[in-house]
Amino acid sequence: MPRGRSATSVHSDSSEMDFDGIAETEIGKLQRQFRIMEGDRQAYSIQSQEILRKQRSEIPLHAQHCTSHTQSWELTLQEELEQERRSQTEKGEVSASSTQQSLVRHTRKATCTLENKLDRALVRFNQQLTRNRHLREELETLRVERLRFQQLYHKLDKVRLQEVRREAGDVISTSTAAYDARLEAQSKMMMMKEKAVKDLAQYSSEVKELERVITHERHLREFMTTKSKERSNRGNTQELIRRQELKAQQRADSGEESMETLEDVFQRIQKVTEEEDLEKLVNRFLQVEDKNFALFNYVNEQNTQAETLRDEISQIKEEMERFRVEGVRQVEEHHMALKQVEEQQREAESHALEYEAQANIIGKVLDQIKTGVNSIFIKINCDHAMVDDWLDSSSRIRDSSIMSYLSLVEQRTSQLLTLQAFLNSKDLEKDYDPKMVAQCLLGQNPELQKETAVIREDNDSEESLFTDEDDRPLTQEELRQRIMNIVRNTYWKKQKCFI
Template structure:
């Protein structure tokens, strides 16, 4: 609104100026016509016009001053609302604090996410294994079901065959009963015939007795007809033998014919019952049926034994049930005691879990402090190079690449220590003279071996001189014999700064002692470091390829 009024005022002033400038031109009187009065009138008119212009300008200036005051008051009000001159800086500081806080939360969230991801991976593998096991069990179950169905079918067939065998057995028993009755009849007829034969024999005996008596009578007379006594005896014997043989032959023939007839009738009946005309087939079928009956009889005996065993098991189980029913009343106290012990164990386990959770939080705090310390050391010793940034990325130190950062820091530290050792060796070489050559040589060798023992744990570094200074990264088996007294739990837990310093100093002292022990076995040449050929060891100014890209570097093999 103020700007609009100022614009209107400026427009009015400009319009009045234009009118005043035009007015003298329209009322101007030529000098040649009117003279000095006209000039005075013209000048008077111009003075009035300029006076009006001045008033208008003053009025415009006052309006502008009012607008300036208004704007100043508004600016002051806005400054007060914003909080003063350093409000922007404070706001920026607060924003930076919030950014750091959010970055910390993001790191924690990423850690939790990675842990959850790892846990999910483990669970996924477990689920896959369980699915495979379930598939295997399902396949085994299907096979067992198929086998069970086959066994049931076989059992049904066997039961049917057993029924048929029982029926055949019953028929065979009935047939045997018939045959037995027929055999009894044949035995009775045979006994009758035997009695008849006995009567014939008795009659023959009586005839012999009669003939013997008669012969005695004839002997008394001296002759028996025309035959001699001996001839008559022989003739009688022949007649008797012939009669007896005829009788026995007739009896045998009659018995055999009777048996053949009975057997023929029995086989005809069996053929009619079995429906088989061939005698050999009938015999083989009968033998196979007998074998099958014997097998079924054994199977039935086996089933009976299994039934007896199952009944015995059932009785044992019933006895145990009764026993445990009796012990159930007394076992309530024991169960309550076990329940109390389990509850105590559960509480102890929960307390341990809470303690481990607290330790985990402390460890995470220590890890965060280590991240800051590693980043500061990384930048301070000059490791933040484009090659390392390309290798590690722009994310900074996190739990995944912390070991890589430590490897690069260790590598750079070894380089610095190597240069320092080379400089010390060079200074010692320059300050030596002929009188102190032997002492300086011993001192130099001792220090060189100490530095070599210290530097021999880093990665390999190519030398520019005649010898090569080899540095390898420490491995997990580096100080296994020296640090065997430390437990695995202490090696795995996070250490604070004091513990790290004490552990590092103790390891350095052990390495120096080991170097002193090895000095008697292997001595380095004078003026070199760990076998260097010159005063500087030939490897001080050697250029190194970027970390992680050198052959033999163990940075990529560190656990992450």
């Protein structure tokens, strides 16, 4: 058990260190990305501000340049006009018509030249104003884009900061939980170690106490053996004294015992016990007997307790071994359960992938079927209005309405086969089979298997044609009338669709 706990703690420490390293790596990566984005934002902001500053500095220069050009042209024109006026006033009236005409032509030419120059200046001025207006619009657009970029950047920065904070919070909470679990596991491990140390110390103290008790009992047993030997020797002496006393008593009773005999016996007892007082000798004998009996009872109790302690020690050892085996078995069962759960998870993931692939394949096949049904539906010119009326839906085919579309395709196919059979019956060059023609006209082609579909009943003229008369054979006139009704209904439905 201690070995299993140490392996588990080492594994938990290594996994904790790996998790902390991964979390620190992710946080460092996010911080680097944030710093790179912050540097890009600052660079773009500085670049846009520099462009705006240059354009703002160019606007007054262009405006001043245009104003100076305009003023210079106006001043030049005014000076030329003033010179012309002065020249005319100085010359006065000229009598010669040729000179006057040349002066008029010169004046007109100068006027045209000045007007052309003024027009060109105005054109350049208007072009400069237009350019300034475009520059203002571009500046306004850049300003709006800058504001939008700043808003988007702040929003993105806020979102990413929130994500980083959330991820950091998750990592911190996970790390805190793992650290708490680690502390709890370490505290439990320390408690178990302390308990194991205490149990070992208690076990050692109990073993020492039991060894001491056993040693004491062995010494006591040896002492009691020695005492029993001494007692047996004393018992022989006392038996001899008792026999002599009995003999003396018998003699006293019989009148044969004498005082000398009693004195002789007492002297022998004194010689053996080295005690002169008879009363003390009797009391001493009784005390020794009581002490020996008490020691005998004590030895029996100690032997019983020693046997009980030996049984308890063996039971404790058996329980320790059983707990160790149980712990090993629980660890093995835990590992087996983890392996089974991982295997089940892998199987579930593989099944999920297989089911997803099957669902994708089935979806593709169903889309192909819907595309094919729609193509057939369009090619055989089925009635979309009937679909809208029956299915209460648009012309798009759904998964729930594909059988209804197939039923309509089957009905339309039956109609086309009926028309084809009628046309074949009118062709005299082909073999005429009345039974086959009748089956085709009635829509009872054995090669086609109808698929039942739930469609709302409609009181159209086509359904009124298929009545209980299907059970009896029809005449040629009835068949012709029936085909004409089908063609007429189809024609009117097409006309309604066109209208």
